[in-house]
Amino acid sequence: xxxxxxxxxLADNVSTPWGDIYATVNGHHHDxxxxxxxxxxxxxxxxxxxxxxxxGWLAFDVPSRHGQLVLxxxxxxxxxxxxxx
Amino acid sequence: xxxxxxxxRPGWSQPxxxxxxxxxxxxxxxxxxxxxxxxxxxxVAIVGALASNTPKATVTATSTPATSPADTTxxxxxxxxxxxxxxxxxxxxxxxxxxxxxxxxxxEKQAEITIARSSSRAAPSSTSPRGASTWAPM
Numbered sequence: 149x150x151x152x153x154x155x156x157x158l159a160d161n162v163s164t165p166w167g168d169i170y171a172t173v174n175g176h177h178h179d180x181x182x183x184x185x186x187x188x189x190x191x192x193x194x195x196x197x198x199x200x201x202x203x204g205w206l207a208f209d210v211p212s213r214h215g216q217l218v219l220x221x222x223x224x225x226x227x228x229x230x231x232x233x
Numbered sequence: 234x235x236x237x238x239x240x241x242r243p244g245w246s247q248p249x250x251x252x253x254x255x256x257x258x259x260x261x262x263x264x265x266x267x268x269x270x271x272x273x274x275x276x277v278a279i280v281g282a283l284a285s286n287t288p289k290a291t292v293t294a295t296s297t298p299a300t301s302p303a304d305t306t307x308x309x310x311x312x313x314x315x316x317x318x319x320x321x322x323x324x325x326x327x328x329x330x331x332x333x334x335x336x337x338x339x340x341e342k343q344a345e346i347t348i349a350r351s352s353s354r355a356a357p358s359s360t361s362p363r364g365a366s367t368w369a370p371m
Contacts, residue, residue, distance in 0.1 A: 149351055150352045152348070152351070153346065155344055157343070158341075159336075159342065159343050165346060187352070219346060228323065229323060229324040230324070230325045230326070231325075231348045232326070232327045
């Protein structure tokens with residue numbers, strides 16, 4: 149599945165959560181895949197300054213249409229936000 | 234018949250009836266009081282010595298961060314749950330919702346992140362053997 153992510157920086161030097169979003173389906177953890185050119189443009193890993201924004205697709209190879217997308221904290225791996233899809 | 238119980242009969246000697254001299258009751262009472270006082274004094278001294286030698290309990294306060302390294306608050310108009318009250322709480326929502334990340338130390342808002350939409354379009358078969366045929370559009 150693909151998730152279209154938009155990021156708007158509210159401060160300087162904010163990186164996009166390129167590797168900090170993963171999917172869970174039935175408790176299974178699925179990291180994003182660097183695949184799937186049809187899910188383009190992809191969300192790139194960039195640093196944004198205040199007012200800048202970035203957007204793009206993140207692709208996940210999951211076995212179901214329903215699950216969760218999780219934004220994690222890169223420093224301690226804790227969950228920040230969960231989206232249901 | 235002789236009467237052995239008759240002490241008045243001549244020739245019978247009186248049984249010794251002398252008892253040890255009894256101390257006066259007043260003196261006995263004084264001894265008891267003095268002993269009790271001495272006991273109390275000794276007990277107080279022992280308790281005091283124990284108290285002074287017992288190491289005092291030390292309570293060490295361990296501070297833990299009240300906030301996680303990053304927390305979230307929902308954006309205005311977003312359907313995401315309210316997480317502003319509890320910084321460590323995980324924001325939950327559905328596709329289309331926006332979360333705002335904050336710096337844990339300063340509380341400064343960092344970014345608004347939105348999963349704008351999702352698609353179940355399958356990956357190419359070379360990278361995803363499950364293929365698209367089994368997935369319906371969302």
